[in-house]
Amino acid sequence: MALSPDDPTLGLFQVLREDLSEPLPEGEDPRSHPENDPELSEDTLRAMFRHMLRVRLLDERMMMRQRQGRIGFFGAITGQEATPIATAFCLEEKDWVFPALRENAIMLVRGFPLTQWLAQVYGNSLDVLKGRQMPSHMSGRSVNQVSWSSCLGPQLPQAVGAAMAAKYKKTGAVTIGFIGDGATSEPDFHCAMNFAGVSNAPCVMICQNNHWAISVPSKKQTRSATFAVKAHAYGIPGVRVDGNDILALRAVIGEAVDRARKGEGPTFIEAVTYRIGAHSSSDDPTVYRSDEEVELWRRKDPIQRFERYMRFKGLLSDDERAQLEKELVEEILAAIENVESAAPPARETLFEDVFEERPWHLAEQQDELLEHDPAPSAH
Numbered sequence: 001m002a003l004s005p006d007d008p009t010l011g012l013f014q015v016l017r018e019d020l021s022e023p024l025p026e027g028e029d030p031r032s033h034p035e036n037d038p039e040l041s042e043d044t045l046r047a048m049f050r051h052m053l054r055v056r057l058l059d060e061r062m063m064m065r066q067r068q069g070r071i072g073f074f075g076a077i078t079g080q081e082a083t084p085i086a087t088a089f090c091l092e093e094k095d096w097v098f099p100a101l102r103e104n105a106i107m108l109v110r111g112f113p114l115t116q117w118l119a120q121v122y123g124n125s126l127d128v129l130k131g132r133q134m135p136s137h138m139s140g141r142s143v144n145q146v147s148w149s150s151c152l153g154p155q156l157p158q159a160v161g162a163a164m165a166a167k168y169k170k171t172g173a174v175t176i177g178f179i180g181d182g183a184t185s186e187p188d189f190h191c192a193m194n195f196a197g198v199s200n201a202p203c204v205m206i207c208q209n210n211h212w213a214i215s216v217p218s219k220k221q222t223r224s225a226t227f228a229v230k231a232h233a234y235g236i237p238g239v240r241v242d243g244n245d246i247l248a249l250r251a252v253i254g255e256a257v258d259r260a261r262k263g264e265g266p267t268f269i270e271a272v273t274y275r276i277g278a279h280s281s282s283d284d285p286t287v288y289r290s291d292e293e294v295e296l297w298r299r300k301d302p303i304q305r306f307e308r309y310m311r312f313k314g315l316l317s318d319d320e321r322a323q324l325e326k327e328l329v330e331e332i333l334a335a336i337e338n339v340e341s342a343a344p345p346a347r348e349t350l351f352e353d354v355f356e357e358r359p360w361h362l363a364e365q366q367d368e369l370l371e372h373d374p375a376p377s378a379h
């Protein structure tokens, strides 16, 4: 594959106008590239908007809960909502997701209950994992999403391996693997790209280039012109897409998923976006990046860009927008209240799920523990 000005790994695939600085005159098309519009149905557009807004409102409330000391850790995706939500809308039930740090929301779109999702943040008795997982490392067997790994990188070779298995078993499933710009410096990234190419696996690998790996800027991760261009070295198609443009993402990821499903092999996608908030609740980004830079990206906000399109299409009025937000906040607060009122995992669960038959020494330890403190206190 020769590099050319038309090379999709060097350009930026877009549908929506990028800059929100100036209000659009009444009736003006918010698309800079209408020819790329995937022309989704009204129901799909409404559902996508709802999910984007839901995640934004959820993240705001979870960061507040963390500051109040009610949860230990949270990683918001503010500014990056478009990529996970667009991905979820490209998948079939049988497909698998191997996320990195910022794709937990895909589970919610695919029907994972909000209460169970939140319970994995709180790690209490409603948590199917019994509070044993790292905080906020959500997973959902019912929606084919594995946990992300705290250690950067391994999810990508796992995604390719699962895709290879799907190919051998002829299940027709496609797998999606995510990676951050920082994690492309890990050997796992290169191993995954190589295996995906050689095995022609039905896999889509998506790099969310949000410009920062905690305090390390993306330009320190590579000397390549873009991340997407790396696809050429592995002999697979690559695309660089606007990661704050949900319509562009839906078009590009949808096409990659279709190709994979038809047996035409893997694709590597770079979604160019920005992490508006902190890396996680443990980070203070003001010490390593400027307010001006953040402000520049706020003016490319993925929800506001999509909202302009929804209004242009006549699918969202001021009243509908206000009503939607009210409904979502009510839903989120009710789910949080429900989860917060649950007790911690019962003490005896500490001894479950390792041995089929509990050895005598663990039985003794359990008896001793329960005798000492039989009733765990509520949150």
Ligand SMILES: Cc1ncc(C[n+]2csc(CCOP(=O)(O)OP(=O)(O)O)c2C)c(N)n1
Pocket: 101, 102, 150, 151, 152, 179, 180, 181, 182, 183, 184, 208, 210, 212, 213, 214, 275, 279
């Ligand atoms: C192998 C490994 N090295 C370092 C870390 C520490 N660490 C946690 S998150 C992170 C930055 C990740 O950046 P990126 O891959 O760009 O994803 P983002 O957080 O920006 O979404 C680092 C260096 C780690 N978890 N694992």
